[in-house]
Amino acid sequence: MDSEWKETNTGVKVKLFYTPEDVTGFDHEASLGAPGSPPYTRGIYPSMYRGRLWTMRQYSGFSTSENTNSRFKFLIDQGQTGLSLALDLPTQLGLDSDDDLAKDDVGKLGVAIDTLKDMEEMFEGIPLDKISTSFTINATASIILAMYIATAQKKGIDPGKLRGTIQNDIIKEYIARGTYIFPPEPSIRLIGDTIEYCIEHIPKFNTVSVSGTHICECGATPAQGVAYPFLTGITYLEEVLNRGYNIDDIAPLLSFHLICGGVQFNFFQEIAKLRAARRLWAKIIQKRFKTGNKKSMRLRFSTGGMGGGMTEQQPLNNISRISFYALAAALAGSQSMNLPCFDEAYAIPTDEAIRTSLRIQQIIGHEIGVPDVVDPLGGSYYVESLTDFYEKEISKEMERIEALGGILRCVDDGTIQSKLADQAYQVQQKLDSGEMVKVGVNRFQIDEEDRELEFFEVDPKTRSMQIEKLERFKSERNPEKLAGALGALKKAADAKENLMPYILEAVKSDATVGEIVGEMKAIYGEAKQMSIF
Amino acid sequence: MVSKRPIRVLIAKPGLDGHDKGAKIVSRGLRDAGMEVIYTGIRQSVDVILETAVQEAVDVIGLSILSGSHLSICRELTEKMQQRDIRDKQVLVGGIIPKRDVGPLKEMGIAEVFRPSSTVNDIVQFHREAI
Numbered sequence: 327m328d329s330e331w332k333e334t335n336t337g338v339k340v341k342l343f344y345t346p347e348d349v350t351g352f353d354h355e356a357s358l359g360a361p362g363s364p365p366y367t368r369g370i371y372p373s374m375y376r377g378r379l380w381t382m383r384q385y386s387g388f389s390t391s392e393n394t395n396s397r398f399k400f401l402i403d404q405g406q407t408g409l410s411l412a413l414d415l416p417t418q419l420g421l422d423s424d425d426d427l428a429k430d431d432v433g434k435l436g437v438a439i440d441t442l443k444d445m446e447e448m449f450e451g452i453p454l455d456k457i458s459t460s461f462t463i464n465a466t467a468s469i470i471l472a473m474y475i476a477t478a479q480k481k482g483i484d485p486g487k488l489r490g491t492i493q494n495d496i497i498k499e500y501i502a503r504g505t506y507i508f509p510p511e512p513s514i515r516l517i518g519d520t521i522e523y524c525i526e527h528i529p530k531f532n533t534v535s536v537s538g539t540h541i542c543e544c545g546a547t548p549a550q551g552v553a554y555p556f557l558t559g560i561t562y563l564e565e566v567l568n569r570g571y572n573i574d575d576i577a578p579l580l581s582f583h584l585i586c587g588g589v590q591f592n593f594f595q596e597i598a599k600l601r602a603a604r605r606l607w608a609k610i611i612q613k614r615f616k617t618g619n620k621k622s623m624r625l626r627f628s629t630g631g632m633g634g635g636m637t638e639q640q641p642l643n644n645i646s647r648i649s650f651y652a653l654a655a656a657l658a659g660s661q662s663m664n665l666p667c668f669d670e671a672y673a674i675p676t677d678e679a680i681r682t683s684l685r686i687q688q689i690i691g692h693e694i695g696v697p698d699v700v701d702p703l704g705g706s707y708y709v710e711s712l713t714d715f716y717e718k719e720i721s722k723e724m725e726r727i728e729a730l731g732g733i734l735r736c737v738d739d740g741t742i743q744s745k746l747a748d749q750a751y752q753v754q755q756k757l758d759s760g761e762m763v764k765v766g767v768n769r770f771q772i773d774e775e776d777r778e779l780e781f782f783e784v785d786p787k788t789r790s791m792q793i794e795k796l797e798r799f800k801s802e803r804n805p806e807k808l809a810g811a812l813g814a815l816k817k818a819a820d821a822k823e824n825l826m827p828y829i830l831e832a833v834k835s836d837a838t839v840g841e842i843v844g845e846m847k848a849i850y851g852e853a854k855q856m857s858i859f
Numbered sequence: 860m861v862s863k864r865p866i867r868v869l870i871a872k873p874g875l876d877g878h879d880k881g882a883k884i885v886s887r888g889l890r891d892a893g894m895e896v897i898y899t900g901i902r903q904s905v906d907v908i909l910e911t912a913v914q915e916a917v918d919v920i921g922l923s924i925l926s927g928s929h930l931s932i933c934r935e936l937t938e939k940m941q942q943r944d945i946r947d948k949q950v951l952v953g954g955i956i957p958k959r960d961v962g963p964l965k966e967m968g969i970a971e972v973f974r975p976s977s978t979v980n981d982i983v984q985f986h987r988e989a990i
């Protein structure tokens with residue numbers, strides 16, 4: 327009967343209710359498996375959250391390293407179990423704080439890191455061997471990682487004990503986020519360098535967090551938000567396989583950052599999508615890379631992003647939205663959560679807003695019984711049917727892109743960017759017309775009193791403080807040692823050697839982020855820009 | 860009958876922020892409404908934006924700023940427009956801009972500020988009525 331079908335807010339057709347007939351191919355062992363066993367549909371660990379809850383992080387970092395250090399200590403005191411560091415745009419783009427191009431952005435959207443000294447100050451009094459830190463850093467990931475390693479060494483901590491993640495996913499920067507520096511080829515080689523270095527020296531570190539969140543915020547559908555990161559992840563795996571490593575050396579180091587919420591959020595579909603992603607990734611690794619190694623086949627992911635789902639209107643409604651995003655992520659078996667904050671449409675979150683998002687995670691984790699049973703929705707006719715649907719959708723999109731020449735080709739010629747721009751525009755039209763409901767925005771609006779949330783402002787003196795620090799730092803360096811390290815780095819870049827040891831040496835010789843990137847730009851050149859709309 | 864030429868708009872992303880979904884949506888919306896739109900792409904300096912605006916003889920410069928740097932960027936742009944005596948262009952700003960900054964932005968000479976609750980249609984309407 328046609329009338330029983332309905333199109334959801336994300337454009338998927340669903341029935342009025344689901345029965346065993348909707349999951350005729352369902353086989354408990356093959357479709358689900360036990361938790362912690364392939365194909366990992368139910369979760370990647372046997373005891374899931376009973377064994378250990380997801381890592382609770384909130385993205386933070388602003389102004390100078392001293393200020394960020396205080397916020398980190400505040401968050402650890404509040405029970406946060408991992409750190410998630412925001413770096414400012416100049417640091418992400420390899421510009422020092424005194425660079426004229428950086429003048430409006432120092433310390434604004436994250437902390438300014440120019441030197442090893444900044445990194446050391448940021449982690450003052452924080453036990454690096456006990457807490458894991460996630461760095462949202464891409465084009466300059468190798469430098470930030472080198473600084474983190476050098477900081478640990480200075481504190482007398484064995485870098486082999488460091489845990490954490492660098493995002494280090496450049497392909498999505500060209501697609502969606504914009505903090506690329508070099509062209510794709512050397513950028514991907516650099517990612518290969520960091521992976522190789524981590525395999526050898528810091529095996530507990532997640533060297534790449536392949537990200538779907540930004541491309542979803544930029545207009546990707548839920549299926550594209552998994553398909554593109556998967557194709558990207560495969561690109562990075564192949565880069566390192568070509569260096570003579572085995573798939574089982576590399577695949578376990580790869581993690582993903584997927585959206586669970588945001589503009590195109592549908593509660594059950596998002597859960598099904600993430601379950602499907604785990605099952606499909608296990609199959610891809612097994613078939614494409616011919617391995618049955620369980621650690622290689624496990625799809626580990628954090629969930630995050632979703633700031634695009636926050637509204638300026640009736641901002642407290644965002645707390646409810648965030649709760650549903652977090653609940654969906656927990657029901658989907660996420661390894662880590664990084665929630666948006668209710669004041670996201672206003673400015674950088676206040677302490678209160680960050681704490682509230684952390685409390686949402688704690689309420690779900692400790693108060694309402696969600697973690698007691700693994701994959702509680704498993705076996706639901708609806709959710710299983712949707713999981714099958716998403717597995718097919720993600721595969722189809724991957725095949726489509728591969729048929730067009732692959733992810734790099736489709737990024738280089740703008741195919742993906744223009745598709746996302748189209749989709750984003752369509753969604754905005756649906757929101758503006760009210761066809762897609764957004765509570766408080768196009769339905770159930772109120773005349774809001776003309777008040778402002780209290781919001782966070784970065785100290786306007788940040789740039790001058792940072793420049794002063796940088797000047798002092800530069801005046802105390804050993805110029806010969808510095809010149810030697812930078813010269814060696816440039817030569818190694820030209821010779822396509824693994825750059826990590828050279829970057830580490832440059833950092834320890836007090837080179838700034840901008841100076842290191844300068845040497846690399848001289849060899850690699852810069853990426854071209856696109857302005858397709 | 861005198862046919863009015865279409866409004867010409869330069870949408871620009873100053874500063875280092877690369878999140879340009881909003882800039883692209885607004886560009887598309889204005890184009891669909893019959894205007895001629897040029898989008899600069901990300902990471903443009905104020906000087907380049909101004910030079911492009913002059914070269915392209917646009918009527919409107921629309922800045923998209925999400926990074927919290929709107930006050931300093933708009934101050935630089937409006938001051939440089941005064942120095943160069945550019946009076947035939949209106950400047951609009953959209954993005955994550957707190958209400959309390961709207962007054963200071965307008966005092967600098969920004970014609971209108973579109974905050975997160977604005978729709979594409981609000982922006983199109985403004986162009987039709989005020990430009």
